[in-house]
Amino acid sequence: MIFLTRRATFSASHYYWNEAWSAAQNEQVFGKCANRNGHGHNYTLEVTVAGEPDPVTGFVVDLKWLKDVMEREVLAAYDHRHLNLEVEEFKAGKLVPTSENIAIAAWKRLEPKVNAAGGAQLNRIRVYETPEIFAEYRGEA
């Protein structure tokens, strides 16, 4: 088994807010991140697939194919968007768009496409909100 990782970047705005709480409680828990005008991050998305190299090509997956899947399934929905206002998983207060939740949401978008292609399996997602902070998700198992 070998692991192959591709990175992509996207820019998006967000704020943290729990609709079930008062404004005061949101501000107490989320601090500056509760400013409902939002603020931006340059995120890095890291997608790792696991499998065996093809005996002919030496590829676990074709990296151009993986790039296209990441662009179509995640970046097209998230890049230059306000996550709270425009992105299905997070809008209308459904889910707080933390790096943790973005990593899980990206997994849900990518896993069916990657795993259906045969060969490699989605292994890990990392979402870096800054170079110092990332969330990692490896599925439920």
Ligand code: NI
């Ligand atoms: Ni933030």
